[in-house]
Amino acid sequence: MSSRLKIFAIIRNLLILVILSLLVISLFTCGEDNDVINPEKIKTAPAKLEIMMSPKASIADIESVKLIVTGDNMDPIETKLFIDRNLGKATGSVNVPIGDNRVFQVEVYAKGNILRYIGQQKIDIRNATSVKIPVGIKPAEGIGVIAISEHIKSNGLAIAIGDADVLLSKSPGNIKFAQNLAKYLGNAPRLKIDLSRETAFPLQTIQELGSALQNAGFQVQIDVSFVYDRSKYDAILFGLPNKGFDLSQINMIRQFVQSGGMLILIADAGENLEPLNNLGNVFGFNFEYSLVNVTGGDPSSIILSNLSTLPLFDEVFTISSSYARSISIKPDPSGEIRIYNGATPGAGGIVTSDEPKLFISPSEANLGEILQSASFDIENVGTGILSWNIVKDPPLPSWLSISPESGKASAGEKRNVTATVKRNGLDPGEYRHTVQVNSNAGGGKFLIIMRVPEPDPVLSFTPSSLNFGATDTQRTLTITNNGGKTLDWQATRQQTWLTVTPTNGVLASGKS
Structure with a gap:
């Protein structure tokens, strides 16, 4: 009886093992079926980045370098790169889905989370190999700098603005500044947006500038003619002209400002500034792409350098702009202008730091x-x-x-x-x-x-007296100017028996 029980137990265990084996095989088969059903796993390639930032001094206050990778059929990738301040570069590596036109964007932030530089590069990622991608760094778009050139011998002003947003922004300070531009020129001043040298701005931007200045109090006209008549216009605006100015045009515009007119020059990042500087240099302005070296601040306030003395900046404390580039100032050789600078901290600072003039x-x-x-x-x-x-x-x-x-x-x-x-x-x-x-x-x-002055005239005459005796009828008297200035003399007689000829005359110094 015990032998039968042992045989039964062995058979039972074998059946259990068979059932478990079948179950494992079934699960394994289901797993293989799932692999066939799921989409193929996305392949990636490691991309190595090396971001050179020059000059090295420009990264002294850099706090972080962010990499953002975007493209078709992929989720955005965001990571931070390692900053090597000694070598002046940032490096890193990231796995990127294989595909064409992957956009690698680098953002460089200063202390206070202020965007200081931006750059991007497109590249095709085709296989699983290491890729080295150089990303050219350029200043981020936008400017927070305003420079003003005041003509000492007139009421005219030339104003350099680094970005159209200074006039287009809806912040209270920017609106007030635009209103003060109009107020400075009087009631409903006439402004011409001059397109005679064409413009790199889109037509929409020109129209928006016209609307903003119209709302600020100007009578705005967009014109392509070479008319700089002070009796017709109170202000002329040039925005990113495509063509330069010849000498006759420059002279007419300079005369317009010297006769009390206002000249407004507007630049923008990433554009050809040579035509604008062709005119701006006449008034002491030179637009550049270099960043203003600042450490941050409150972008809702404004730092002023002698600007508070101008009516344009009366009660203006909140001019805002996102970033900053510099407008360099050069001295005017004629001595007819003085320069004022202003900028928004956090976006920029005074262009000329501790620089007496x-x-x-x-x-x-x-x-x-x-x-x-x-x-x-x-x-x-x-x-x-x-x-x-x-x-x-x-x-x-x-x-x-x-x-x-x-x-x-x-x-x-x-x-x-x-x-x-x-x-x-x-x-x-x-x-x-x-x-x-x-x-x-x-x-x-x-x-x-x-x-x-020459000394006063001194009258002298010789002889001092005349004696006609009993028979003489004529005697000569010599009159001399022994002084400095011209002597006017006149002789009169007091006796009817005496005649004097001539009765008057003019003698230079030392003459008789």
Whole structure:
């Protein structure tokens, strides 16, 4: 009986093993069927990236470098790259689905999460091999810099704006700035958007600029004619012209500004700036693609450098723009303009950081024959501290003295200088001297003119008396001018028996 039980147990165990084996085979078969049904697994290729950032100094405040890969039939990939500050580059590797036109976009952020650079590259990923992709870095689009050139001898202004968004933005500060442009010129000023040199802006952007300026208070006209008549227009706007300006056009536009008109120049990133600089250079502007080197700030506020003295920036504190490029400023050789700079922090900063600028006003003084002194203002129209002194090699002429002979001026400050002349002992005539001023912002000068008058005329005559005796009827009297100026003389008689000929005359100095 026990033997039968053992045989039954063995048979039972064998049956269990057979059933389990069949179950495993069935599951394995189902798994293979599932593999056949699912789509083929997407293949990827490792892409190695090396992002060179030059110059190395430009990454001093870089905080992160982000890589974003996009393309057809794939989900976007986003990762951060490793920054090697010593070599001035960022590197990384990412697995990218195989396919054509994969877009590798690199975004470089400064401290405060401020986008400072952007670049992208398209490449076909075809097989599972390592791919090295150079991504050219360029400044991110947009600008937050405004520069203003003021003509000292007129009410005219030339304004350089780095991006159309400064006028198109709906922020309160930008709107106020556009309104102040119109307000500066008076009631409903006439503005011409000049397309005579064509434009790289889309027609829609030009129309939007026209609408924004119309809403700000301008009467706007879009025109292609070469008309710069001050009696017809109060302001002229050029946006990214495609063609340069010839000398006659430049002279007409310069005369327009000098007669009190306003010139507005607008640039944009990634475009040909040469035609715009062809005109801008005349007014001290030069648009560039280089980034303003800033460390961040509140993009809803504005930093001003001498701009607060202009009505254009009255109560304007919230001009906004996304990024920043620089507008470089060069001195005007004619001395007829002064430059103001402004920029939004977080997007930019003052273009000329701690850079004093020397400005002397007036450029000359004519004291004539009477005045003894004249005053000049030495002003720092830049930033930082201006240190200046009167050049005394060669020495000043003996008849001229300057006080004070040296000094310092903070940003926006003026220092009054007095020039005094002495005429005693000098020969008659005109005297001129150009006073040279040296400073840590370059040189300047002002001209002193004065005259030493000729002495007054002195009447003398010989002989001092005439005796006709008993028989003489005529005697001669010689009149001489022993002084300096012209002598006008006239003779009158007090007795009817006496006749004088001639009765009047004019004598130069030393003449009889």
